[in-house]
Structure formats: C-alpha cells, structure tokens
Amino acid sequence: MKLSAVELRRIRLPLVSPFRTSFATETERSVLLVRVLGTSAEGWGECVAIDEPLYSSEYVSGAAQVITDFLLPRLPSDVTARALGPAFAPVKGHPMAKAAVEMAVLDAELRGAGMSYAAYLGGIHDRVPAGVSVGIMDSIPELLDHVDGYLAEGYARIKLKIQPGWDLEPVRAVRERFGDILLQVDANTAYTRADARHLAGLDPFDLLLIEQPLPEDDLLGHAQLAAVARTPICLDESIVSARAAADALSLGACSIINVKAGRVGGYLEARRIHDVAMAHDVPVWCGGMLETGLGRAANLAFAALPGCTLPGDVSASSRYYTRDITEPFCLVDGLMTVPSGPGLGVSPIMDYLDELTESSQLVRL
Numbered sequence: 001m002k003l004s005a006v007e008l009r010r011i012r013l014p015l016v017s018p019f020r021t022s023f024a025t026e027t028e029r030s031v032l033l034v035r036v037l038g039t040s041a042e043g044w045g046e047c048v049a050i051d052e053p054l055y056s057s058e059y060v061s062g063a064a065q066v067i068t069d070f071l072l073p074r075l076p077s078d079v080t081a082r083a084l085g086p087a088f089a090p091v092k093g094h095p096m097a098k099a100a101v102e103m104a105v106l107d108a109e110l111r112g113a114g115m116s117y118a119a120y121l122g123g124i125h126d127r128v129p130a131g132v133s134v135g136i137m138d139s140i141p142e143l144l145d146h147v148d149g150y151l152a153e154g155y156a157r158i159k160l161k162i163q164p165g166w167d168l169e170p171v172r173a174v175r176e177r178f179g180d181i182l183l184q185v186d187a188n189t190a191y192t193r194a195d196a197r198h199l200a201g202l203d204p205f206d207l208l209l210i211e212q213p214l215p216e217d218d219l220l221g222h223a224q225l226a227a228v229a230r231t232p233i234c235l236d237e238s239i240v241s242a243r244a245a246a247d248a249l250s251l252g253a254c255s256i257i258n259v260k261a262g263r264v265g266g267y268l269e270a271r272r273i274h275d276v277a278m279a280h281d282v283p284v285w286c287g288g289m290l291e292t293g294l295g296r297a298a299n300l301a302f303a304a305l306p307g308c309t310l311p312g313d314v315s316a317s318s319r320y321y322t323r324d325i326t327e328p329f330c331l332v333d334g335l336m337t338v339p340s341g342p343g344l345g346v347s348p349i350m351d352y353l354d355e356l357t358e359s360s361q362l363v364r365l
C-alpha cells in the first residue's frame with residue numbers, strides 16, 4: 001500500500017477520576033494519535049506512552065519525535081504492517097512509537113481488505129469478559145465503594161494497584177467484603193527482592209496473580225520470589241518482546257503474562273507473545289494503558305485470541321472517560337463486544353477529536 005502522508009495529533013482527555021498507581025497519579029490522559037493516509041484507506045494508531053517516562057522509558061513527546069525523525073523516513077514505499085518490524089529494526093527500542101505506526105498501517109491495510117483486526121489476529125470470541133483496574137485510594141472505605149460499583153457494573157475481575165504500605169490491608173478488606181470474586185494485584189515494579197516474605201503474605205487471599213512486583217529488569221528476582229510466594233507471578237513491564245517472554249517463562253520468572261501491544265512494538269509481536277505463551281501452556285491476558293476507543297478496539301480484538309484465558313484490562317470507555325473519541329465501548333452482562341468491522345471497526349468522531357486536538361503535524365511522504 002502506498003502512503004501519501006502521516007498525521008500526528010496530540011490530544012488530552014480528562015479522566016473521570018484520578019488514577020493512582022505506584023508510579024504516578026494521573027487526572028488526564030495525554031494521547032498521541034497517528035493517522036496514515038493510504039491509497040485505499042486511512043488508518044489510525046494510538047501511542048500508549050504517558051507524558052513522563054514513569055511506566056517505561058518512553059514518553060509522549062519523545063515518541064512523537066522518534067516517529068517523525070527515525071521511523072517515517074524508514075517506511076518502505078509499498079508498506080504493509082508485516083514489513084514494518086524489519087524496516088524499523090535498526091531503530092533501537094521505542095516499542096510504543098513503533099506500535100503506534102504499525103497499528104495505523106494495519107488499520108488502513110485491513111480497511112482496504114475488508115478484514116477486521118480480530119479476524120486478522122485470529123480472534124475466536126465475539127465477546128470477551130472484562131476486568132477492571134482499581135487505583136490506590138486514600139482509604140479502605142473509599143476503595144470498597146469503588147470495587148462495589150465495578151462489581152455492580154458486571155466486571156468479571158477486580159485488579160487492585162498496590163505499593164508498600166497499601167497491599168495486605170486493602171486486599172484483605174476486599175476479600176472479606178466481597179468473598180471469592182476474581183481478584184488480582186498490580187505493583188508496577190514497586191517492591192524489591194527484600195520484600196519477598198512480605199509479598200508471600202498475600203498467599204492466604206487466593207489471588208489470581210501478582211503483577212510485576214519487582215523492577216522490569218529483575219527476572220532473577222521474580223524467579224526467586226516465585227520460590228517463596230504461592231501467588232502466581234504475572235509480568236507486564238518486563239515482557240518487551242516474544243524473546244523476553246520465552247526467557248521469562250524458561251527462567252520461571254512468571255507463569256502468566258499481561259500482553260500490551262504498545263509495550264512490545266505492536267499487535268504482530270503481541271500475537272507472537274501469545275503464541276509463545278500458548279506453547280508453554282501459560283495463560284495470557286490483554287493489558288490496558290487507558291486507551292481511547294481506538295486502542296480499546298484493537299485490544300478487544302487481541303483479547304479474543306484463544307490463549308487469552310483470563311479477563312483483560314479491557315474495561316468500558318466509561319471506566320476512564322465521560323466521552324470517548326469513538327462510539328463508546330460498553331460492558332453488557334460483564335462482556336465487551338469485539339469489533340467486527342473492517343480494520344479497527346471504529347473511527348474517531350472527527351468534530352469531537354478536532355475539539356480535543358492540541359496540535360497536529362502532517363508529514364508528507
């Protein structure tokens with residue numbers, strides 16, 4: 001497919017409530033969108049980076065610069081999503097920047113071919129169960145109110161953000177109040193190897209998993225923790241590629257993987273990680289980065305894959321936004337519908353997107 005131009009847009013969406021994790025408290029989502037203008041169709045991509053390099057080393061303005069200065073000049077003249085991995089390989093790192101471009105190219109390609117993301121990736125479900133991620137709160141009662149509300153909405157799984165000083169108590173309180181719901185925690189790398197015995201203190205609560213307790217480069221530490229704590233370890237930040245997934249599994253550093261296309265360079269690599277995990281008989285689930293409806297659509301397609309056997313962070317648009325830039329994704333009977341239209345199956349509501357656009361840059365090719 002020939003591309004005539006690529007547009008980069010910066011938008012800012014207020015969050016319905018502050019989202020507090022061990023690494024930041026966010027009240028809005030700063031988003032970099034990529035639109036590619038192809039001969040047969042246009043395509044949209046969403047970069048999952050946040051404004052500061054606090055989740056990983058990438059950040060929004062850095063990703064925008066990497067795309068314009070180093071990735072777009074490397075676009076093949078006849079571009080396909082599959083060709084971008086090799087074309088972008090000389091550029092070290094920057095998976096979120098690469099993923100945003102690949103997502104847009106794949107969207108244009110599939111719209112032109114009349115094929116959905118789910119069909120292309122190999123999705124087998126029309127609807128998938130949704131989990132929800134609950135931030136760190138100021139008090140236990142406030143946490144219980146939020147969890148109560150999400151369960152009432154029908155969420156199939158609750159994930160609590162934890163950090164030192166906010167872990168055993170909130171988990172105990174949720175278990176005691178809500179019984180044997182599907183419950184897991186996410187530390188976003190906030191602990192150290194010295195906390196192993198403390199984290200084993202979560203074992204009595206029968207959690208589905210503990211997500212990324214240690215730093216992203218500490219595979220050995222996670223393997224040592226797995227020998228001390230019974231709760232299955234799930235990795236997020238550590239799994240930056242299919243090779244990293246294979247190594248983590250072989251080292252016993254995790255037994256579940258949170259897959260985020262943006263973190264690993266795109267949906268093609270995400271699919272490879274899914275396949276590696278399935279080969280090890282290890283469950284994966286679709287992680288979330290507070291995406292708009294564009295990224296949410298692609299994530300739902302990924303969540304429909306056979307190896308995604310645990311509910312993902314594929315919450316409804318209303319979990320984060322009063323008004324999404326696409327038609328909102330809604331939770332019905334605890335399930336989210338997988339888009340079935342060509343490409344992403346959704347498009348931005350352009351007049352609303354224009355209202356939210358802080359800057360727009362058109363790069364002619």
Ligand SMILES: CC(=O)N[C@@H](Cc1ccc2ccccc2c1)C(=O)O
Binds near residue numbers: 026188289
């Ligand atoms: C749903 C969930 O927990 N996502 C990430 C953390 C995360 C990711 C991206 C964010 C963007 C803005 C504000 C907070 C964010 C938190 C995670 O699984 O680790």
Ligand SMILES: [Mg+2]
Binds near residue numbers: 186212237
């Ligand atoms: Mg996580």
